[in-house]
Amino acid sequence: MTSKMNKSKNIAIESLKTASIILGTAGISKLLFQNVENQSIVSNLYILATIITAMVTSGYVWGILSSFGAVMGIYFFNSRPYSIWNFLDGGFVFTFVEVLCISLIINYLTEFIKEQRVQSRIKEDKTQKLDDINNRLHVANGRDTIIELALEAFSEFANSTIILYLGDPLKGEYYIRNKEKENHDKALTSYHESFIAHMVYDNKQIGGFSGEFGLKSVCTYLPFISDGEGIGVVGVFSENPKPLRKGDITFLNLIVSQVVISLERQEMADQQQAIIVESEKEKTRANLLRALSHDIRTPLTGIIGASSALIENKELLEENDKDKLIKNINDDSNWLLHMVENLLSVTRIHEKSATVTKHAESLEEVVAQSIALCKKRYPDANICVKVPDEFLMVPMDATLIEQVILNLLENAIKYAKSVKPIELYVENTEEKVIFHIIDHGVGIPQEKMDKLFEGFSRKENNSSDASKGMGIGLSICKTIILAHGGNLIAAGHENGGTEFIFELPL
Amino acid sequence: MKENNKNHKLVVLVVEDEETIRKFIAAALTANGYKVIKCTHGKEAIALIPSHLPDIVLLDLGLPDMDGLTVLEQVREWSDIPIIIVSARDEENQKVKALDLGADDYITKPFGTSELLARIRAALRHHEKRHSKGGGKSNIFKTGNLVINYDKREVTVDGKKLHLTQIEYKLVSLLANCAGKVLTYDAIITEIWGPYAVKDNQILRVNMANIRRKIEKNPADPKYIFTEVGIGYRMAEEDEYDMQVEKIGNID
Numbered sequence: 001m002t003s004k005m006n007k008s009k010n011i012a013i014e015s016l017k018t019a020s021i022i023l024g025t026a027g028i029s030k031l032l033f034q035n036v037e038n039q040s041i042v043s044n045l046y047i048l049a050t051i052i053t054a055m056v057t058s059g060y061v062w063g064i065l066s067s068f069g070a071v072m073g074i075y076f077f078n079s080r081p082y083s084i085w086n087f088l089d090g091g092f093v094f095t096f097v098e099v100l101c102i103s104l105i106i107n108y109l110t111e112f113i114k115e116q117r118v119q120s121r122i123k124e125d126k127t128q129k130l131d132d133i134n135n136r137l138h139v140a141n142g143r144d145t146i147i148e149l150a151l152e153a154f155s156e157f158a159n160s161t162i163i164l165y166l167g168d169p170l171k172g173e174y175y176i177r178n179k180e181k182e183n184h185d186k187a188l189t190s191y192h193e194s195f196i197a198h199m200v201y202d203n204k205q206i207g208g209f210s211g212e213f214g215l216k217s218v219c220t221y222l223p224f225i226s227d228g229e230g231i232g233v234v235g236v237f238s239e240n241p242k243p244l245r246k247g248d249i250t251f252l253n254l255i256v257s258q259v260v261i262s263l264e265r266q267e268m269a270d271q272q273q274a275i276i277v278e279s280e281k282e283k284t285r286a287n288l289l290r291a292l293s294h295d296i297r298t299p300l301t302g303i304i305g306a307s308s309a310l311i312e313n314k315e316l317l318e319e320n321d322k323d324k325l326i327k328n329i330n331d332d333s334n335w336l337l338h339m340v341e342n343l344l345s346v347t348r349i350h351e352k353s354a355t356v357t358k359h360a361e362s363l364e365e366v367v368a369q370s371i372a373l374c375k376k377r378y379p380d381a382n383i384c385v386k387v388p389d390e391f392l393m394v395p396m397d398a399t400l401i402e403q404v405i406l407n408l409l410e411n412a413i414k415y416a417k418s419v420k421p422i423e424l425y426v427e428n429t430e431e432k433v434i435f436h437i438i439d440h441g442v443g444i445p446q447e448k449m450d451k452l453f454e455g456f457s458r459k460e461n462n463s464s465d466a467s468k469g470m471g472i473g474l475s476i477c478k479t480i481i482l483a484h485g486g487n488l489i490a491a492g493h494e495n496g497g498t499e500f501i502f503e504l505p506l
Numbered sequence: 507m508k509e510n511n512k513n514h515k516l517v518v519l520v521v522e523d524e525e526t527i528r529k530f531i532a533a534a535l536t537a538n539g540y541k542v543i544k545c546t547h548g549k550e551a552i553a554l555i556p557s558h559l560p561d562i563v564l565l566d567l568g569l570p571d572m573d574g575l576t577v578l579e580q581v582r583e584w585s586d587i588p589i590i591i592v593s594a595r596d597e598e599n600q601k602v603k604a605l606d607l608g609a610d611d612y613i614t615k616p617f618g619t620s621e622l623l624a625r626i627r628a629a630l631r632h633h634e635k636r637h638s639k640g641g642g643k644s645n646i647f648k649t650g651n652l653v654i655n656y657d658k659r660e661v662t663v664d665g666k667k668l669h670l671t672q673i674e675y676k677l678v679s680l681l682a683n684c685a686g687k688v689l690t691y692d693a694i695i696t697e698i699w700g701p702y703a704v705k706d707n708q709i710l711r712v713n714m715a716n717i718r719r720k721i722e723k724n725p726a727d728p729k730y731i732f733t734e735v736g737i738g739y740r741m742a743e744e745d746e747y748d749m750q751v752e753k754i755g756n757i758d
Contacts, residue, residue, distance in 0.1 A: 337616060344596065361735065362711050362714075362715060362733070364715065364718065364725045364726045365711075365733035365735055366735055367726045368725075368726050368727060368728055368732070368733055369733055369734070369735045371726070371727060372732065385724065385726045385727050386724070386726065387725060387726040389719075391711075391712060391715035391716070391719075393708075393711070398735045398736060399596065399736075402735070424726075426726075
């Protein structure tokens with residue numbers, strides 16, 4: 001409705017302009033030049049009128065109409081009587097043709113200039129946008145951001161659907177940005193198209209519709225080249241067979257090179273990051289081994305010592321001294337076992353991703369089993385347990401979580417030195433399960449709290465025998481929980497004592 | 507019940523290739539009145555069982571010449587002699603396979619003497635029950651304060667009658683029939699839902715969770731039905747509950 005109205009409004013305005021110019025000229029001629037000798041003034045005036053009309057109206061129609069009007073005006077001004085013979089005789093036809101030609105030429109020039117102006121504004125706009133996108137690409141962080149920006153840049157500039165391939169198109173990593181409301185996914189991802197894209201990638205030459213190869217394609221493909229190697233392809237969709245203009249291709253290639261630079265930059269940053277992570281891992285591994293050999297040697301020293309004492313001095317020792325030595329051997333061995341189980345846990349954590357393989361397990365069953373294992377080792381332990389009423393299945397590595405609960409319970413039993421029962425209670429929210437292990441014992445001094453989970457930095461730790469490997473156990477617990485996507489913290493509990501809290505995502 | 511009396515010592519076949527472990531097991535068993543036969547290879551075991559007819563076999567899975575499971579399979583073809591598997595902590599798959607192939611129980615390395623003796627006693631007791639003259643189950647099962655009356659299809663805890671669904675009752679009575687023995691998820695599903703049932707144990711877990719809430723005071727600290735995570739379920743033995751209170755430590 002409105003465009004029709006607009007159209008009629010435009011027509012009305014233009015016709016008004018044309019008419020008023022011609023009539024104005026007629027009026028001026030009549031008034032000013034009625035009795036002047038030089039008749040050509042009026043002719044020139046009408047020609048001027050036509051020129052002005054051509055300039056201020058759009059399209060060729062009004063200019064042509066104005067030419068008619070001009071000739072009529074000249075004729076009516078000049079001759080009496082008015083008749084057709086007079087018209088044809090007086091050479092007015094030629095005048096008409098002249099004026100028409102002038103009008104057409106002026107019209108053409110005017111349209112041309114307007115077109116140019118529009119074109120140059122578009123170009124400027126595009127350059128502006130390109131600049132803007134280049135700036136954003138320059139600082140873009142992260143592969144996803146770069147891909148987003150690239151898609152935006154290409155689709156805006158080309159104003160059509162875009163497909164972006166990273167790596168070999170046949171390997172299948174692609175991103176499509178459809179022009180509003182269109183969906184060309186099927187056509188773009190057909191084997192035919194991806195093969196063409198692959199050829200472009202391989203040959204590092206523009207291809208598809210606007211390029212070499214002469215294959216039937218719905219896109220023009222431009223290669224991304226970094227260091228002489230193809231790293232991707234961008235395809236610009238075009239519905240009807242209309243090849244891209246050279247200027248457009250140049251512009252697109254500008255965007256392409258900027259994207260390539262950003263991708264290269266990202267690659268370097270990623271590599272640097274990987275190197276840092278590797279060296280951290282190395283440091284951690286070295287620390288772990290160092291701490292381990294200490295923690296393994298200690299109980300072994302005890303075992304070797306006690307057993308050799310028994311072997312060599314059997315006759316000289318008192319009965320209950322012998323019993324004590326034997327008990328020491330048993331205790332130290334159990335300690336070693338504990339250490340080994342902790343170590344084995346670490347092997348269940350995937351090294352590269354620092355995650356674990358999870359299965360849905362029944363929460364109450366895992367808790368029950370952990371407590372049963374704990375009671376087996378410490379039959380006198382006093383443990384109070386509570387889990388949520390609803391039946392919960394939690395994704396986890398059951399062996400590892402049992403290890404964590406065991407470690408925490410054992411720490412509470414051995415170091416808290418409390419008469420009151422140790423509490424283990426579990427609560428849940430929509431997204432996670434939270435475990436609390438609380439003892440009402442002596443508590444942990446603030447200075448130790450900060451380093452509690454580090455385990456391996458033994459620099460100032462002289463009283464390390466008192467917390468015999470509690471550090472490693474806790475740091476492994478933390479590693480396990482982190483690998484599950486959760487977190488483990490320790491806090492002082494009111495009335496003394498300590499509370500360990502860890503969460504598992506559901 | 508056959509006991510360790512002077513006239514007839516029970517015979518244990520220990521199949522274990524590690525010398526120290528073999529020696530310690532032999533020492534512990536002999537000290538407790540069992541007669542011990544030792545061997546180190548699967549082939550030996552397969553030959554010794556029919557010739558010596560031990561009362562119970564302790565079978566290590568990690569044998570040098572053949573897989574312990576193969577020994578198990580072969581023996582089970584002609585004998586239901588009680589067999590206890592010795593395995594390491596993380597080998598859940600092995601344990602499940604062994605149980606499904608017919609092993610009676612398993613014990614995890616490292617273990618102490620008391621645990622070993624308890625398992626042996628339990629396995630012998632079950633074997634006894636299966637072969638006893640009465641032909642099997644009495645109509646009442648009692649462990650701790652849990653009583654199952656098979657005739658009336660009634661289950662009571664602390665004197666109160668419980669409302670169990672059909673499936674729940676079937677599960678409880680199945681576990682009670684094999685009290686003290688661990689039943690794998692697959693074995694339970696096949697028994698209750700049939701051999702063509704889907705082996706996804708979700709439905710079993712949910713049922714067990716509901717049962718636990720009805721039977722146990724604290725589902726996270728069960729006294730009657732124990733879970734072996736990753737393997738299956740085990741009901742406390744008929745007098746196991748009392749032993750548990752005395753802290754002999756049968757449970758695991």
